Amino acid sequence: VRPSNPAELVADSRTSRRALARLLSLVEDRDATLPEIMARLVTCAGRAVVVGVTGPPGAGKSTTTSALVAAWRAAGRRVAVLAVDPSSPVTGGALLGDRIRMQAHALDPGVFIRSMASRGHLGGLSAAAPQAIRVLEAAGFDVVVVETVGVGQADVEVAAMADTTVVLVAPGMGDGVQAAKAGILEVGDVLVVNKADHDGARATLRDLRQMLGLGAPREPGAWRPVVVATVATTGDGVADLVEALDKHRDWLQTGEGAARRARRAQAEIQALALDLVRRLGPDEDGGSRLAALASDVAAGRLDPYTAAERLLDRP
Amino acid sequence: VRPSNPAELVADSRTSRRALARLLSLVEDRDATLPEIMARLVTCAGRAVVVGVTGPPGAGKSTTTSALVAAWRAAGRRVAVLAVDPSSPVTGGALLGDRIRMQAHALDPGVFIRSMASRGHLGGLSAAAPQAIRVLEAAGFDVVVVETVGVGQADVEVAAMADTTVVLVAPGMGDGVQAAKAGILEVGDVLVVNKADHDGARATLRDLRQMLGLGAPREPGAWRPVVVATVATTGDGVADLVEALDKHRDWLQTGEGAARRARRAQAEIQALALDLVRRLGPDEDGGSRLAALASDVAAGRLDPYTAAERLLDRP
Numbered sequence: 108v109r110p111s112n113p114a115e116l117v118a119d120s121r122t123s124r125r126a127l128a129r130l131l132s133l134v135e136d137r138d139a140t141l142p143e144i145m146a147r148l149v150t151c152a153g154r155a156v157v158v159g160v161t162g163p164p165g166a167g168k169s170t171t172t173s174a175l176v177a178a179w180r181a182a183g184r185r186v187a188v189l190a191v192d193p194s195s196p197v198t199g200g201a202l203l204g205d206r207i208r209m210q211a212h213a214l215d216p217g218v219f220i221r222s223m224a225s226r227g228h229l230g231g232l233s234a235a236a237p238q239a240i241r242v243l244e245a246a247g248f249d250v251v252v253v254e255t256v257g258v259g260q261a262d263v264e265v266a267a268m269a270d271t272t273v274v275l276v277a278p279g280m281g282d283g284v285q286a287a288k289a290g291i292l293e294v295g296d297v298l299v300v301n302k303a304d305h306d307g308a309r310a311t312l313r314d315l316r317q318m319l320g321l322g323a324p325r326e327p328g329a330w331r332p333v334v335v336a337t338v339a340t341t342g343d344g345v346a347d348l349v350e351a352l353d354k355h356r357d358w359l360q361t362g363e364g365a366a367r368r369a370r371r372a373q374a375e376i377q378a379l380a381l382d383l384v385r386r387l388g389p390d391e392d393g394g395s396r397l398a399a400l401a402s403d404v405a406a407g408r409l410d411p412y413t414a415a416e417r418l419l420d421r422p
Numbered sequence: 423v424r425p426s427n428p429a430e431l432v433a434d435s436r437t438s439r440r441a442l443a444r445l446l447s448l449v450e451d452r453d454a455t456l457p458e459i460m461a462r463l464v465t466c467a468g469r470a471v472v473v474g475v476t477g478p479p480g481a482g483k484s485t486t487t488s489a490l491v492a493a494w495r496a497a498g499r500r501v502a503v504l505a506v507d508p509s510s511p512v513t514g515g516a517l518l519g520d521r522i523r524m525q526a527h528a529l530d531p532g533v534f535i536r537s538m539a540s541r542g543h544l545g546g547l548s549a550a551a552p553q554a555i556r557v558l559e560a561a562g563f564d565v566v567v568v569e570t571v572g573v574g575q576a577d578v579e580v581a582a583m584a585d586t587t588v589v590l591v592a593p594g595m596g597d598g599v600q601a602a603k604a605g606i607l608e609v610g611d612v613l614v615v616n617k618a619d620h621d622g623a624r625a626t627l628r629d630l631r632q633m634l635g636l637g638a639p640r641e642p643g644a645w646r647p648v649v650v651a652t653v654a655t656t657g658d659g660v661a662d663l664v665e666a667l668d669k670h671r672d673w674l675q676t677g678e679g680a681a682r683r684a685r686r687a688q689a690e691i692q693a694l695a696l697d698l699v700r701r702l703g704p705d706e707d708g709g710s711r712l713a714a715l716a717s718d719v720a721a722g723r724l725d726p727y728t729a730a731e732r733l734l735d736r737p
């Protein structure tokens with residue numbers, strides 16, 4: 108392991124891909140220097156647009172992301188892609204395999220691609236992903252795409268970290284129903300029926316629009332999810348998707364953008380606070396206090412709830 | 423749902439099985455009255471011997487527990503059995519099916535049997551099981567058996583809540599090796615080769631004794647795990663098992679018993695503290711503070727680690 112100087116790494120991350128990669132590894136490994144690193148990134152918060160891309164396996168997430176990256180690059184925007192797998196402690200084969208489709212951008216210095224696994228930490232991803240986003244913002248990217256694997260609750264949590272969430276489905280009612288069951292349609296600001304040249308695409312589009320229409324009435328000024336049809340492999344519809352994303356970005360300026368970022372920060376702060384409490388174990392700072400409280404509880408002098416309250420009280 | 427008065431329920435739990443069952447439901451459901459209930463049980467801590475029974479499915483945990491219950495009842499001791507399934511949000515079929523074997527004790531007022539599921543709460547079981555034990559201690563049971571399903575880490579955690587842990591295996595090398603891999607042999611104070619009349623029992627006994635011999639050298643005064651052979655269905659060897667448990671109970675008096683209870687209290691306090699932090703969400707007490715911290719983080723005025731520290735600082 109190379110020695111890491113947080114100050115230097117942060118300073119170098121705008122120009123050195125190696126420094127950037129090292130910073131993201133520190134985030135992923137929950138390194139002890141993270142508090143210092145994050146303190147150095149404070150003022151960079153909110154610089155990039157964070158776009159979440161999710162949907163069931165096979166919907167074409169990587170191909171669509173790749174097409175979006177090409178469109179944004181053509182407009183001169185720097186793009187980072189964070190591929191996150193909440194379901195697996197190490198990034199699974201499927202996600203890594205998909206990375207191959209991103210090779211078109213491998214030599215473009217304006218594009219940075221990174222896979223990130225949860226490493227089995229409880230709440231690890233909900234703490235790590237916002238930090239990775241912050242590192243990429245500070246490194247000067249205009250757009251950060253968070254691509255997730257589309258398999259349930261953890262995925263919804265990750266999607267909640269985005270400013271704009273794109274939910275992809277492929278034709279065939281199964282996907283749509285599954286996505287609705289998993290709750291990922293609800294988090295979609297833009298819904299994409301990819302592989303729109305396949306059989307059943309029209310029915311899937313109709314189903315999605317119907318589902319959206321059946322939802323609870325929206326408040327005035329609320330965002331109305333947009334449904335877009337694409338064929339990511341040929342680029343058909345990608346311009347419509349970019350337009351929908353731009354429209355949503357403009358809408359965020361009405362105030363919802365700040366609200367979403369505050370919600371994201373809430374989840375992050377809570378995850379870090381839980382981490383701090385978890386570290387109040389026998390081998391850490393709070394150890395002696397916890398041990399004293401525990402022997403009082405074990406001896407019948409104190410109840411465990413009062414002990415927990417006292418553990419959280421700072422000395 | 424019947425109204426629940428914690429004071430009355432606690433007072434009645436020594437004589438009323440209904441009150442006892444209701445208290446355990448409140449523990450399982452993480453009811454808001456738990457702090458008050460636990461405060462009323464403080465002085466009862468440590469009254470019962472807690473015996474953990476674990477091992478792979480099919481090793482004969484319920485049959486062995488049933489035989490132990492019969493032996494303890496013959497000695498005039500009141501026994502509670504807590505059957506815990508850490509792997510499933512609701513108690514699974516296998517565990518409920520096993521309960522049928524306990525029917526011999528169903529009409530005995532000195533025996534109380536209860537299944538408990540983790541209900542999918544993170545850390546739910548590590549908080550709930552010690553509380554259930556405390557409720558049963560306060561209700562006047564002399565022995566509390568915690569029977570778990572024997573499938574990995576969560577199981578080891580539950581076993582750690584016991585004063586004495588019994589690990590069962592059935593003949594056949596596979597079981598022994600799997601148990602060793604899962605780490606459950608290490609937590610066993612008493613190892614039982616059940617179904618000792620089956621083929622391969624002698625080899626399994628030899629393997630277990632060899633594994634124990636290969637372990638790190640023990641400190642003077644440390645407990646040396648005992649290996650016992652039983653045929654729980656006929657009662658063969660059960661007297662040896664009871665003797666081994668009594669021997670371990672006597673050894674606990676040397677000081678290790680208090681240490682184990684303190685460790686158990688540590689895990690419980692930590693789980694409750696995590697729960698308190700989790701409740702510092704938007705809809706709870708700390709909500710406004712978390713929201714204020716989050717908007718500072720989102721606006722680039724504060725780093726998330728400092729925010730987490732401040733969230734834990736009491737106002």
